Amino acid sequence: MSVLPPGSAIPSPFQVFRLVRDPMRFFEGRRRRYGPVFRAPVFRIAWFRPPREVFVATAELAERVYATDAGGGRAGETRRDFMAPAVGEHSLLSLDHEPWQRHRKLLTPPLRARTIAGYRDDIGRIAAQNISQWPVGRPFPLRDRMQEITLEVIMRLVFGITDSERLDRLRPLLHTLADPGGPYTLMLMSAAARDRVLGSRLLRRMPFLPTTRFLAARDAVDELLYEEIARRRAEPQENATDVLSRLLAARDDEGRPMTAQELRDELITMLEAGHETTATGLAWTFERLLRNPQVLGRLRTELDRGQEGYLDAVVKEGLRTRPVVYAAPRLLDAPLELGGYRVPAGWAVGPAIPLIHHDPTAFPEPCAFRPERFLGDGAGAANRSWMPFGGGRRYCVGAQLALLEMRVIIREVLERMDLTAEDPEPERPLIRHVTLVPSRLTTVTARPRAGM
Ligand code: HEM
Numbered sequence: 154m155s156v157l158p159p160g161s162a163i164p165s166p167f168q169v170f171r172l173v174r175d176p177m178r179f180f181e182g183r184r185r186r187y188g189p190v191f192r193a194p195v196f197r198i199a200w201f202r203p204p205r206e207v208f209v210a211t212a213e214l215a216e217r218v219y220a221t222d223a224g225g226g227r228a229g230e231t232r233r234d235f236m237a238p239a240v241g242e243h244s245l246l247s248l249d250h251e252p253w254q255r256h257r258k259l260l261t262p263p264l265r266a267r268t269i270a271g272y273r274d275d276i277g278r279i280a281a282q283n284i285s286q287w288p289v290g291r292p293f294p295l296r297d298r299m300q301e302i303t304l305e306v307i308m309r310l311v312f313g314i315t316d317s318e319r320l321d322r323l324r325p326l327l328h329t330l331a332d333p334g335g336p337y338t339l340m341l342m343s344a345a346a347r348d349r350v351l352g353s354r355l356l357r358r359m360p361f362l363p364t365t366r367f368l369a370a371r372d373a374v375d376e377l378l379y380e381e382i383a384r385r386r387a388e389p390q391e392n393a394t395d396v397l398s399r400l401l402a403a404r405d406d407e408g409r410p411m412t413a414q415e416l417r418d419e420l421i422t423m424l425e426a427g428h429e430t431t432a433t434g435l436a437w438t439f440e441r442l443l444r445n446p447q448v449l450g451r452l453r454t455e456l457d458r459g460q461e462g463y464l465d466a467v468v469k470e471g472l473r474t475r476p477v478v479y480a481a482p483r484l485l486d487a488p489l490e491l492g493g494y495r496v497p498a499g500w501a502v503g504p505a506i507p508l509i510h511h512d513p514t515a516f517p518e519p520c521a522f523r524p525e526r527f528l529g530d531g532a533g534a535a536n537r538s539w540m541p542f543g544g545g546r547r548y549c550v551g552a553q554l555a556l557l558e559m560r561v562i563i564r565e566v567l568e569r570m571d572l573t574a575e576d577p578e579p580e581r582p583l584i585r586h587v588t589l590v591p592s593r594l595t596t597v598t599a600r601p602r603a604g605m
Contacts, residue, residue: 160192219545313395438471
């Protein structure tokens, strides 16, 4: 079989324009027209050539893609170019083969559900403190507040920084570093062009450019993190539970510790991969809850009774109906047979997560926001096709932390506040970097909950 997957003959720039204008319509239109395996330009836009990127739209096909993690597919390579300016060369996101395996073994234990369970109260305190400063009776974008909370979680529980003066210095710098506005232009360049720009002295003299601000923030963050790493190495705290402390104590199979540069790169990786994504997942879940009052009502009742099973299902349904990351691509080293087509080596192939999450065979009435599908008898089938965190060996290493944060933060908000949507119309997904964000960043009005 040597048939290439079908795809539109329209030049890539026009297709990308359509994707950016309405990502859900774009993906749904492709599936309707071409079936569950199709070509579309998204990650590696070859402007004047037909795209060498393939998407799949069912969980079974996605599993075949994830299976290439064992050999034949490289996830790191698809992310390297656009992540490198921020995360450096030693990042779990962009490594492949043995170096990736070594890092994955080191990063997995500190992020396991059991290890991070102790963060619950700290996350609750961080959220409560933030909520106490929300404007009352005046609309504001909830996603920004969620981002402040998830940034604080990264600084305190992942980096383990407790000193308030250091936190105050780091906060605005990390905010700039994580803003895709800065490195976005860098991401679109070839590696050689990007290195020339990054090394340019002229650029450093133009502080008004987002790229220059990004570079200045990166330098300042690096200085702070290297200082922190050196200080903690010199005075190890035996009972510290933050992720950095655990990584400092970790040893690889040869008994080697991580180098300071590896630690720095992985800390920035967890910031880049873990703070906006979790904040967006929270914003979407609130956006859906506010358009589904009966679900919100049941959630409140269950939480007031001290039960968390329904909360867990709400978080899952939030990430299903509005997956934050829309694709998890692999670059193929060997051809891959998919649904009767053959994807050649050198092409990128990935699940279109929003399509998989709206597959009516796995999720009947896929557009309905119905957490009950993750409870009871049907839950097994729903869970098998649920993949907001990707899959295979490259499955999101921070998934358990993200889920814990979402559960704790939703609970803290609902205990304290009544929220109303500024506009009852649903918010549309917009592409931002590799994520889909709500078009009005979940604009809400908050009032203290009756009786609080
Ligand atoms: C709701 C929040 C989050 C979502 C939706 C999300 C989603 C994803 C997805 C789709 C992938 C790609 C998986 C694949 O290629 O199969 C991924 C990878 C990754 N995520 Fe997350 N993520 C979230 C939170 C986090 C957090 C909190 C952290 C860290 C603290 C994190 C760290 C990472 C890293 C390091 C990788 C690369 C893993 C590897 O290649 O081995 N993520 N994430």
